[in-house]
Amino acid sequence: MNNWLQHLPMLPIVVPLMTAALLVLLKESRRKTRLTLSFASVLMQVFVAYQLLLVTAGHMPALWPDNIAVYLLGDWPAPFGIVLVADRLAAVMLLLCSGLGLASLIYSTARWERAGVHFLPLYQLLLMGLDGAFLTGDLFNLFVFFEVLLAASYGLILHGSGELRVTAGLHYIATNLAASFLLLIAIALIYGVTGTLNMADLAVRAGQLAGGDRRLFEAAAAILGIAFLVKAAAWPLNFWLPNAYAYACAPVAAVFSIMTKVGIYSLLRLGSLLQPTGAPAAFGGEWMFPLGLATLVFGSIGMLATQHAERQIGYCVIMSSGTLLAALGMPGVTLTGPALFYLLTSVLALGAAYMLIEMIERTRGFGADVLAVSLEAFDLDDPESPDRSDDVVGVAIPAAMAFLGMAFICCALLIAGLPPLPGFVAKLSMLSAALQTSATDTPSIAAWTLVATVLLSGLAGIIALSRTGIRLFWSSEDTVVPRLRVSEAGSVGILLLACIALAIWAGPVLAFLNDAALVLDRPQLYIDAVMAVQPVRPLGATP
Amino acid sequence: MEIVLALAIGVLTSSGVWLILRPRTFQVIIGFSLLAYAVNLFIFSMGRLRIGAAPVIDKAHEIDPSLYTDPVPQALVLTAIVIGFATTALFLVVLLASRGFAGNDHVDGREADL
Numbered sequence: 001m002n003n004w005l006q007h008l009p010m011l012p013i014v015v016p017l018m019t020a021a022l023l024v025l026l027k028e029s030r031r032k033t034r035l036t037l038s039f040a041s042v043l044m045q046v047f048v049a050y051q052l053l054l055v056t057a058g059h060m061p062a063l064w065p066d067n068i069a070v071y072l073l074g075d076w077p078a079p080f081g082i083v084l085v086a087d088r089l090a091a092v093m094l095l096l097c098s099g100l101g102l103a104s105l106i107y108s109t110a111r112w113e114r115a116g117v118h119f120l121p122l123y124q125l126l127l128m129g130l131d132g133a134f135l136t137g138d139l140f141n142l143f144v145f146f147e148v149l150l151a152a153s154y155g156l157i158l159h160g161s162g163e164l165r166v167t168a169g170l171h172y173i174a175t176n177l178a179a180s181f182l183l184l185i186a187i188a189l190i191y192g193v194t195g196t197l198n199m200a201d202l203a204v205r206a207g208q209l210a211g212g213d214r215r216l217f218e219a220a221a222a223i224l225g226i227a228f229l230v231k232a233a234a235w236p237l238n239f240w241l242p243n244a245y246a247y248a249c250a251p252v253a254a255v256f257s258i259m260t261k262v263g264i265y266s267l268l269r270l271g272s273l274l275q276p277t278g279a280p281a282a283f284g285g286e287w288m289f290p291l292g293l294a295t296l297v298f299g300s301i302g303m304l305a306t307q308h309a310e311r312q313i314g315y316c317v318i319m320s321s322g323t324l325l326a327a328l329g330m331p332g333v334t335l336t337g338p339a340l341f342y343l344l345t346s347v348l349a350l351g352a353a354y355m356l357i358e359m360i361e362r363t364r365g366f367g368a369d370v371l372a373v374s375l376e377a378f379d380l381d382d383p384e385s386p387d388r389s390d391d392v393v394g395v396a397i398p399a400a401m402a403f404l405g406m407a408f409i410c411c412a413l414l415i416a417g418l419p420p421l422p423g424f425v426a427k428l429s430m431l432s433a434a435l436q437t438s439a440t441d442t443p444s445i446a447a448w449t450l451v452a453t454v455l456l457s458g459l460a461g462i463i464a465l466s467r468t469g470i471r472l473f474w475s476s477e478d479t480v481v482p483r484l485r486v487s488e489a490g491s492v493g494i495l496l497l498a499c500i501a502l503a504i505w506a507g508p509v510l511a512f513l514n515d516a517a518l519v520l521d522r523p524q525l526y527i528d529a530v531m532a533v534q535p536v537r538p539l540g541a542t543p
Numbered sequence: 544m545e546i547v548l549a550l551a552i553g554v555l556t557s558s559g560v561w562l563i564l565r566p567r568t569f570q571v572i573i574g575f576s577l578l579a580y581a582v583n584l585f586i587f588s589m590g591r592l593r594i595g596a597a598p599v600i601d602k603a604h605e606i607d608p609s610l611y612t613d614p615v616p617q618a619l620v621l622t623a624i625v626i627g628f629a630t631t632a633l634f635l636v637v638l639l640a641s642r643g644f645a646g647n648d649h650v651d652g653r654e655a656d657l
Binding site for chain 2: 140144147150151154155158161162163166167169170171173174177178180181184185187188189191192197
């Protein structure tokens, strides 16, 4: 048996942690070594995520016969020690996270990585927190990984400094601190009632609660749900998002586009475990559907109302969260697979959009937002904004404007969900699944509401984005053709190519995600896999 | 003892919530500190209140679980204290940076129009 393979679920956490520790020790002046280390770590994470995907797809049944990779930390048996669990959903999220991480790390090498200290170690810690949150099978450990990724994100959101960033960061940190306290209260209450923190064990015990304990548990689950909804940016808990994401520097904002999805992932994970044992439907129950619709409507209105391109992408993030919450709030398992496909395309598209918008903003001469008259009247001159400097070494690509225009069109099509890109495939499969469930069951009003809201929000998206596109590309005055480095254009290119690949292989990907949804729908598989794993060394034996 | 603890948690939480809704950054950070105390006490109380019981099992004597208090919430509260302290300290730094940039201590970086 391959000995290293059994440690596979541990690697996405250990590798970035060790790399971050090494990066802190290395001086900032040793740039080449630091970059090599960072890239080695991220590439390793991509590789490990791919291996885990193969494991969960059933390519290595010798080690984990249930196709769910379980790892006992410290070799303690399941309900007592902390476990790491990688099922199909977790493996897909890991691959998405490390892929997006790679693209935005490439982008950051052009300039942002040098705009302040400790960018690279914080970046590794952010990836570690994200990977850990996807992998962990323990509720308190989930909180710890949330804090790791949040602490790293606090540092990264301030990267580059400046008044706007600090004020937006202040609001972001305050909101997330409050949400973390809610998470702690909920976890403590759940432990107080059930006496366990292991998610698999919790799924078993929650079903056996009755009377007062049951009501207390439902209250705890509701608080937990609120904490996750803050992270997932559900209306009315999402006013922090557009500003914070708009003022963060581009590569950071790009990675942040997966952070709201961690909240959705947690809702989905706990919902799948708690639902069928008769425990409350606090996650993904009928409450999630109207919340998702409200979020979607809020995102669309915000998108139409705002002029600022980066804030517009922030509202796109909210819209994608709303779509996911609404789709996951529908009854039945058929929507989960298409919703996960939508999650993949929207994260990739939004990540690309944040990086793209920053490059497009460089085409605008100073004062393009301000009338020429008021420029003279107030005697303004170019403040040489450090964010906009264009004189960085690197290989420039030809036909910069053509590339920017094409990439912008791709992003707009992806976000609005128009053919031929996978945004369309995702929305079409989601809506047709919603209508199919309504054909067999009676309640079709919810399905038609979902169809109407998703389509109208797509229309709002395409109107807002085409308006932005016209403003950015077709305003004839003051357009400066920027020099784009290969690293910057390449990272956007990678994300968009990944989207196109998703469109080409949409069939197999959707089939895989549907299988992932089926695994989620049968939590007994997860519970059995976690509980069946025996420690390598028998209990009571001395080392 | 239950009523004292419950009152303490309630008073800390309500003062904390009131303070984080105030417009001055200093009030907000004190509010978060009070909330952190309340949450830590709450986690601690989830292991049930016992007086004079140790959380660490003594192997020298025969082990009777009823003599010991639940060690898990104590481990959790330790982690929560460390994390809460670190994030509050980080918030303090951001708060000072914001004060330096904006020249005032309003949470929005500018005074509200009166």
